[in-house]
Amino acid sequence: MIVRSFETNITLPDGTTIFCKIYNRGLLPEIHAKETTIIALHGGPGLDHTLMIPFWSQLASDYQIILPDLRGCGRSSKSSSVKWNLASWSEDVAALIKGLKLNAKPFLAGSSFGGYVTLKYATQFRESIAGIILCDTEGRMDREKFFKRMREKVNKLGKDDPEIILNAANNFFNDPTEKALGDYVQHCLPYYQTSPKLELDMSQLIFSPEVLKHFNLHELFSFDLLLQLKNITIPVLYLSSGINPYHASESANETASAMVNTHVDHHVFAGVGSEVCFHEPEKCKNLIQEFISKIPDSDVS
DSSP states (O other): OOEEEEEEEEEOTTSOEEEEEEEESSSSEEEEEHHHHEEEHHHHHHHHSSGGGHHHHGGGTTSSSEEEOOTTTSOOOOOOOOGHHHHHHHHHHHHHHHHHOOOOOOEEEEHHHHHHHHHHHHHHHOGGGEEEEEEEOOOOOOHHHHHHHHHHHHHOSSOOOOOHHHHHHHHHHHOOHHHHHHHHHHTTTGTTTTTTTOOOOTOOOOOOEEEHHIIIIIIIITOOOOGGGGGOSSOOOEEEESSSSSSOOOHHHHHHOOOTTTTTTEEETOOOOOHHHHHSHHHHHHHHHHHHTTSOBBBBB
16 A cells, blocks of 8 residues: 655644644545554754654554654744743643544654653653654763763764864754754764764754753753653663764663663664664664564553
């Protein structure tokens, strides 16, 4: 059957509209309530779902794929900055899942920041999803350890002035304007990726710097979900880079170890940069298919 895509808006109880790009198999642009569904959350925040499309759309021949723009991002409602935090985004996902009116519990996936929301969600609303898929993310971010790892990697490779790279990262975290984002992508992302680096098409990306700045200044380096992760009791697939100084393997190991009340199928891709789904799409696709195949369908109660 032909895979098609369409766009829709889901209105939450508080009036917020969440824009969704949906891929599924069918003749009509409609949500399939009975189909196995993956809701995949984008990075950022302040970015939209655009960078998620190349990988996740490949899975639409097997599953219904829903790519939302989270509150404040992309084509979803902006709302007040009071709602730009992990707790609120998690509650939005809960309302979104209810609004989709699916017959079976979906899988929730998240990359980078989307993984923070996924982890937060799974500690609070685990009864509503069949499992979670994490890609290049962690339960807490340590600013000092990141800059230490970044300096060590830049010095080891010896190609660039460490101060230029670290200043680009610092400017991005403190005031992520479009120029700061451009400098960050140019100077820092190559150290997160496998050589040759990925060329990401960001021309269609909707960037909301005010959301990113708010999160960077108020929560990025202060949130800590590790103690809450014991509340996760649903299956977990965890895909992480072995060379990224930002989403570091040591942080991923720490996060996986904190999920003590469930089985975590954790794969560290040695020598592979972030996002691993971009660098190793076939391997990641196969792991996701294998993971989902082992979990029986769960009707929504």
